[in-house]
Amino acid sequence: MTFGLVDTFFIGMLGTQQLAAISFTFPVTFTVISLNIGLGIGTSAIIAKLLGAGQRHQAKETATGALMLTMVLAIILAVIGVITIEPIFRLMGADPLQLVFIKEYMLVWYAAGVFLAMPMVGNSVLRASGDTKTPSYVMAFGGLINVILDPILIFGWGPVPALGIQGAAVATLIAWAVGLFYILYILVVKRKLIEPKLLNWQQLKRSTGGILKIGVPAAGANMLTPISAGIVTAIVAGYGPEAVAAWGVGGRLESIASIVVLSLSMSLPPFISQNFGANKLERVGQAYSLCVKFVIVWQLFIFAILALLSGVIADIFTDELNVASTIIMFLMIVPLGYGLQGVTILTNSSFNAMHMPMSALSLNFMRLFVFFVPFSYIGSYWFDLSGLFWAGAIANIAVGCIAYIWCKTILASRFEQSVLSK
Structure with a gap:
């Protein structure tokens, strides 16, 4: 998440149009990342269950197949992305000048996305085996490289030319490429969690079938988020580039504000899957309830911090008064719903961990297209931009309550069935 935030910070120094351009890219880049998240969820759920059942050889083959599948899908998605840059961003409301900046950024970013996909899935393999430290080291090191390279490549330094907005994408590509080689070294040489060879066709089909069964719906569920964000971005674009710039900053800040929730959504599923595989359903329910509380x-604490520091934060990202005032309004309203949004995220990951990907997909569809997008449109129509912000917060609160009740009901039913079967 720091990649996007750091890019936004430095690009904001180039001007409002460049900041608006990078804000338009967020829904699209997160769509690509959502595919990786979905594959990672499927990989983690299957491998953790295999490890919980003591089937280590199958887990190793599955991890190898997951990385091969990820590489192929990432390349296909990158090619499709490059071909569709102009029509997609025109549909979102980008003007001709913004499209120039968007093309400069996205042409490089799609290439970088191939290098991101495999470390993300590789990190899921490590988490499924109980190692949550190494993945954070890998991503943190990549983030540090990005922080160092961003100002050098964006503004130029010595013999390095100023690449502008494209420099941020080049920095990201380099950082992710380093992360890829390091994670492969960890998985193949140090931990021996994957096979040091390519699988044949039969092995690949056998190892990826379960991953796709969970990963495709999980990826679909995650992809709904940036798709809905793209629709709302188009609504925000009606208020001008300043509003889009502020909306983009708010989205990046939301990612950082939700970082603890996202970390729990990655570390909770292996725990749930292993206990699910061992038929210890009571521990599953206890873990879910503890994380929700x-x-x-x-997130209420985070809301208080963001509201108190909203003026300072806005000044960090822009000198434009209109952009700053909109960022402040965003931070005073939208984070109020982050707590219940976190409950929905945890419930989604718990459903996937219990091998219920369609329930996770249904929940996310309901959150975004029954509540978030319609509420945002209605709020914007009646109360302008502040109404859109309030509508998003209310939608998150409503769906979070539904998600909690849904998950607890399923867990109670599964536990009752388990007791009766004994």
């Missing part, structure tokens, strides 16, 4: 309290 923590997330609600934590």
